[in-house]
Amino acid sequence: MKSKHVHYRVKSIYDDLTRSERKIAQLVLNEPEKVIKMTASELAKASDTSPASVIRFCKSIGIPSFPDLKLQLSAEKDAPVVQQYTDISPDESPEDIKNKLLGNAYQAMKETIQLVDDETLTSAIQLISAAPFIYVYGIGSSYLVAENIAQKFNRIGKVCICQPDVHLLIASLTSAPERTLFIGVSNSGETSEVLALNDLAKSRHLHTISITQFGANSLSKQADLSLQTVKSKEAELRSAATSSLTAQFILTDLLFHTYVLKNYDENMASIRTSRESVDQYKQQTTKKNSKFRQKYKTNKNKA
Known part of the structure; x- marks a missing residue:
C-alpha cells in the first residue's frame, strides 16, 4: 500500500482547516496510534466535534x-518525521544559512514527491501525450x-508555448484545436489571470491541468486535473517562497521524466538532436564572433 503521508498533508494545510477540523488534526498529529484504534464516532467525541467533521x-x-x-x-506509524521548515535569523553565519x-x-522536494499520486501523474501524461499543442x-x-515546462517539452518535439502576454495567449487559446492542453x-491557486485563462480554455472544450500548492483552492477545483506541491510554511523572510519554487521545479522534473520514459528511445533521440x-x-x-573581433582589430591597427 502506497503511503499518502498523512502527517505532511495535515501540517501542510493545518492553517486552512476549520476550527473543528483542527481539533481532529491535533489528535491525528499527536496521538496517531490512538486514532488508529478509534471509530469515527469515537474520534469525534475525543476531539469534541462530530462524525461529519471527521469525514470533512x-x-x-x-x-x-x-x-x-x-x-x-x-x-506510517513507524516512519520517522523529518525536520520542519526553518527561517533565517539575524546574525547567522553563511554556513548556517546554507x-x-x-x-x-x-x-519541500521530499514532501512533494511523496504527495504526488501515481494515478494522477499517469493521467497528466496521457493528456500531454494526446495534446497537439500545450499552452x-x-x-x-x-x-x-x-x-x-515549455523548455523541457519543446526539446523533445512537444510543442509547448509559454506566452507572458495574456492578450496574445487569449487569442491563441480561442483558436486552439481540439485536445489542446x-x-x-x-x-496559491488563486491568481486571477491564471483562473481566467483556465476558464477560457474550458469554455473552448480544451483540457486543463493545474499546478498549485496542496489544499482546496479555486484553480485545483476548476482544472480537469490537479497536480499539487507541498504547502510550505510562509516565514517572515519568505524563505518558504524559495522552498515552494523548489517544490514546483521538482514536480516539473517528475512530470517530464515520466513522460520521457513513456517513449524513451524516441524522446532521448530528440534530446540528443536538440543538444547537437x-x-x-x-x-x-x-x-563569427572571432572573425568579427579579428576584423575589428585589423581595422583599428590600420587606423
Missing part, C-alpha cells in the same frame, strides 16, 4: 474516508516554472 477532515487532506485514514496512519536553505529545499502560463515566480501554474543543434549553433556563433 479526511476529504480536506485528500483521503476518501476515515477507514482509509486509519490504514494510512497504520502504514544549511537552512538546503534543509528547506530537501524538505502554459504563470505569473511571477510561477512564470519561471511555466518557462521550465492548458497548464496553469499558481502556487545547440552545440553547432554555439560553434558557428563563436567563429
